[in-house]
């Protein structure tokens with residue numbers, strides 16, 4: 001797995017120290033995925049079977065409470081993560097800055113097929129303002145019941161910006177990765 005990651009690190013010019021200094025975890029790409037949801041544009045969002053089912057139950061409960069939430073990102077391959085980083089590098093954003101909002105390939109929770117980025121009508125995707133929405137209040141109260149936990153709270157130990165929209169499914173919450181906890 002490390003060899004696969006190194007290829008991308010070299011391509012993108014990601015300093016090894018940066019990964020080491022931030023203690024970024026390394027994940028495997030999920031192999032068994034299913035369609036968890038379909039976006040308005042027809043895009044399929046893939047998750048592991050357990051995460052997909054949990055998402056569908058969570059979404060149904062939100063709908064019952066008149067809360068409108070939808071996925072804007074689910075499973076991502078190493079390759080896709082590298083493309084997202086490349087797009088930002090191409091417009092002149094320095095790699096260190098890109099990596100405060102995007103994990104290096106191999107280090108994104110989205111590789112696991114258990115993480116979702118969630119949005120709600122009326123706010124732009126993946127911005128901190130999501131925290132002020134009814135959807136975020138609802139998730140804060142109920143998402144844990146469905147196994148979804150906020151991965152990157154404010155001042156998280158991995159140096160990512162606060163991501164109120166990014167939630168990860170954990171079948172066994174007792175084993176949640178330390179990334180999910182405020183240091």
Ligand SMILES: [Zn+2]
Nearest residue numbers: 115116117166
């Ligand atoms: Zn995310």
